[in-house]
Amino acid sequence: MNSAMRAVVPAPGDPRRWRPTPLIGGAAAVHAGALVALAASPATWPWAAGGVIASHLALTAAGLWPRSALLGHNWTTLPESAGACIAITIDDGPDPEVTPRVLDLLDAHRARATFFCIGERARAHPRIVEEIVARGHAVENHSQRHRHDFSLTGPRGLRREIEAAQTTLGEIAGARPLFFRAPAGLRNPFLEPVLCALGLHLASWTRRGFDTRTGDAALVARRLLNGFAARDILLLHDGHAAQDAHGEPVVLAALGAVLRAAAERGFETVTLREAIAPKLG
Structure with a gap:
């Protein structure tokens, strides 16, 4: 089991509440921060755009890594x-x-x-x-x-x-x-x-x-x-x-x-x- 699975994980079979991982939560925060920065100072758009692009690249990389738990629970070994x-x-x-x-x-x-x-x-x-x-x-x-x-x-x-x-x-x-x-x-x-x-x-x-x-x-x-x-x-x-x-x-x-x-x-x-x-x- 990878490190993100060390916490107690609900047994499969029943619907469960979705909780965003730190990577997803961080990406959402970057998007929100970019909007706030643009509203406060439109001149910051290059930095805002760069942050959003970087967060998307990180999410894409996590999705391309089959054994990653960065996007959610993922069984890679037996318990x-x-x-x-x-x-x-x-x-x-x-x-x-x-x-x-x-x-x-x-x-x-x-x-x-x-x-x-x-x-x-x-x-x-x-x-x-x-x-x-x-x-x-x-x-x-x-x-x-x-x-x-x-x-x-x-x-x-x-x-x-x-x-x-x-x-x-x-x-x-x-x-x-x-x-x-x-x-x-x-x-x-x-x-x-x-x-x-x-x-x-x-x-x-x-x-x-x-x-x-x-x-x-x-x-x-x-x-x-x-x-x-x-x-x-x-x-x-x-x-x-x-x-x-x-x-x-x-x-x-x-x-x-x-x-x-x-x-x-x-x-x-x-x-x-x-x-x-x-x-x-």
Whole structure:
């Protein structure tokens, strides 16, 4: 858990009050100060404009840093109470070719995972989502359409996109998601208030393997296992999975390596809702 998460964080599931982070509060103060300065002395406009621009750049940088908590709560590791557990999270599915093979691999290792599913893909392949749940895994919210301009969307658009996925995934999986992961991990200051209103918590990762870009499963596994430790949240993909030289999705070999390493170190695999909100799991 990053430093901003050390305070007590409400369990996911119920709407909660949004509280601006120091960065957001500071940016608001800069904007207010700029307006006051301009009203008092229009000649100060270069300084006022410079302050506003700097605050926007800081907010943009925070949104481009997926593991940042500068814009709001962000789970990057499991809480200390998780002990010797890790969370495997799998994004961008379901995929009719890859996801069933990932499920079989997880079964072979008696492992559980969290699948961040795209609403439209879930609607296209509902039986796979049902199978994910039937095998003991969790289904969470990865937006309805996985738009590339997600981080540029305003509050109303964000709410429509996330709420649509909540409805889609809740209907198919039988339980509404408790966690949200932004497409590509990118976001803006409007996201956290929306998540608070919907009772969702943002979850990113400890490390990722870049398995949508890299066709070398061994390299993907090394990235995931470099510094591998209890309470890690690892990111892989069943959707948009890269393929190796033989046409095999690299997620399969990389995930197998991670599961073997976890077994060797005595780490148990848990879903995010089991680790972070055990009463709701």
